[in-house]
Amino acid sequence: MKNSSRMNTLLVCVFIVLVTVLIAETLMVKVQTTHLRKEPKFYASTIAMLKAGEVVEKISAANGWYQVRTTTGIVGWLHSSAVQTGKFDLAAMDKPLTTKATADEIALAGKGFNKKVEENYKSKHSEANFAGVDRMLKIKVSQSQLLKFLKDGKLGIYGGRP
Amino acid sequence: MRTQRKFQIWACALLIFGLMSCATLEQQIDAISPVKVSDAEAAVKVGKTLRDSFADINEEEEYYIGRAVSALILSKYSVYNNKALTQYINTVGQAVVVHSDRPEIYAGYHFLILDTNEVNALAAPGGFVFITKGLLKRCKDEEVIAAILAHEVGHVAAKHGLQSIKKSRLVDAFTIIGQEATQRYGPQELAQLTSIFEDVLADIVENLIERGYDRKYEYEADKLGVKVSANTGFNPTGLVDFLQTMVDDYAGQSGKGWFKTHPSAKDRMDRVQKQIQGLKSIPEVQSVRTSRFKGAIQSLK
Numbered sequence: 001m002k003n004s005s006r007m008n009t010l011l012v013c014v015f016i017v018l019v020t021v022l023i024a025e026t027l028m029v030k031v032q033t034t035h036l037r038k039e040p041k042f043y044a045s046t047i048a049m050l051k052a053g054e055v056v057e058k059i060s061a062a063n064g065w066y067q068v069r070t071t072t073g074i075v076g077w078l079h080s081s082a083v084q085t086g087k088f089d090l091a092a093m094d095k096p097l098t099t100k101a102t103a104d105e106i107a108l109a110g111k112g113f114n115k116k117v118e119e120n121y122k123s124k125h126s127e128a129n130f131a132g133v134d135r136m137l138k139i140k141v142s143q144s145q146l147l148k149f150l151k152d153g154k155l156g157i158y159g160g161r162p
Numbered sequence: 163m164r165t166q167r168k169f170q171i172w173a174c175a176l177l178i179f180g181l182m183s184c185a186t187l188e189q190q191i192d193a194i195s196p197v198k199v200s201d202a203e204a205a206v207k208v209g210k211t212l213r214d215s216f217a218d219i220n221e222e223e224e225y226y227i228g229r230a231v232s233a234l235i236l237s238k239y240s241v242y243n244n245k246a247l248t249q250y251i252n253t254v255g256q257a258v259v260v261h262s263d264r265p266e267i268y269a270g271y272h273f274l275i276l277d278t279n280e281v282n283a284l285a286a287p288g289g290f291v292f293i294t295k296g297l298l299k300r301c302k303d304e305e306v307i308a309a310i311l312a313h314e315v316g317h318v319a320a321k322h323g324l325q326s327i328k329k330s331r332l333v334d335a336f337t338i339i340g341q342e343a344t345q346r347y348g349p350q351e352l353a354q355l356t357s358i359f360e361d362v363l364a365d366i367v368e369n370l371i372e373r374g375y376d377r378k379y380e381y382e383a384d385k386l387g388v389k390v391s392a393n394t395g396f397n398p399t400g401l402v403d404f405l406q407t408m409v410d411d412y413a414g415q416s417g418k419g420w421f422k423t424h425p426s427a428k429d430r431m432d433r434v435q436k437q438i439q440g441l442k443s444i445p446e447v448q449s450v451r452t453s454r455f456k457g458a459i460q461s462l463k
């Protein structure tokens with residue numbers, strides 16, 4: 001009787017694990033870096049930073065945001081424009097990117113219009129002002145500056161907008 | 163006996179589940195297994211079937227295209243060096259970005275002022291937005307700047323720049339990328355791809371600076387400009403006032419910057435006005451915003 005109960009428990013566990021692995025939807029970060037937020041809004045505090053290529057498990061969705069679980073078990077919200085949906089290997093979530101991307105993605109990883117193409121282009125086009133672009137990329141607006149700006153200007157949630 | 167029966171039931175359940183999952187598993191295994199293509203022909207097939215239009219350009223590629231387009235813009239125009247005003251413009255820009263349909267982009271959105279009295283605003287793919295000193299001088303308040311930046315963010319979000327690329331170039335590029343999927347670029351492939359990259363940039367720069375986007379893209383960006391600036395809490399009526407100044411000055415400025423690359427301001431004004439009338443609620447102009455705009459803009463020379 002005891003053995004039968006143990007067997008049942010074991011089989012239930014195996015069943016749950018299989019269902020979880022096969023049914024869980026996964027998402028991959030497609031932007032350089034993104035904020036994992038406490039709530040589904042840009043005003044919410046950041047609980048972790050995620051980088052391009054990181055895979056997370058989707059838990060739920062609401063108003064353009066996904067509630068996700070990271071490989072380290074942190075649960076938070078990512079905006080849908082920061083991730084791509086697809087079939088990513090959940091079992092390989094803690095392994096390097098090359099083992100968790102799809103075959104097609106591996107085939108195209110690091111290909112296309114990339115840094116190498118830019119360098120080759122740059123060597124033939126000295127007139128192109130890439131130094132100016134790099135300076136432009138350094139302009140930052142911090143989260144606190146943005147929130148103060150919105151609050152002072154009665155904008156966004158501070159102006160009664162959703 | 164009972165235990166054995168239970169075991170059989172569970173085994174059957176697992177077997178049925180396993181069989182049901184086979185198709186999914188097969189697809190997943192196919193998707194996650196390491197690259198199996200072993201010859202160029204198969205790899206070309208992968209490249210061709212995977213991507214064939216502007217919508218298939220990934221975030222990183224869009225970023226590198228945008229960087230190069232911006233580098234060309236910055237070779238034609240000088241930057242207006244005014245740290246405080248640039249920071250202000252970037253803050254207004256970020257306020258509309260977080261209320262837009264595409265708030266996250268590969269390296270984020272960045273805004274820069276160009277040192278020219280020509281009236282113009284340009285948005286390169288990848289979130290690089292340029293606004294001229296001449297255009298800023300025409301803005302009467304923060305609502306107008308916000309609507310114009312939201313219009314430019316709309317161009318980026320809707321990938322209008324990428325849609326300027328001739329399809330044949332993308333097909334050529336994706337074929338090369340596919341061919342080289344299983345190996346590193348050889349010098350010949352890199353040269354070919356760089357040559358296509360040059361043509362891609364020429365397509366976009368021509369539309370941005372010389373010809374202007376197709377009218378339908380400008381109307382779409384206007385719609386997004388009104389929607390997003392209103393969503394942020396700005397009064398979008400400022401855009402109508404701005405367009406009115408463009409209508410008034412059209413005769414004198416024809417053939418330069420915005421006047422050359424944008425459809426008739428009168429036509430746009432009518433459309434914008436109609437859209438605003440259809441909004442559920444129109445945010446009020448707040449004096450605190452107008453004051454800080456005046457403070458920021460007073461250093462503009």
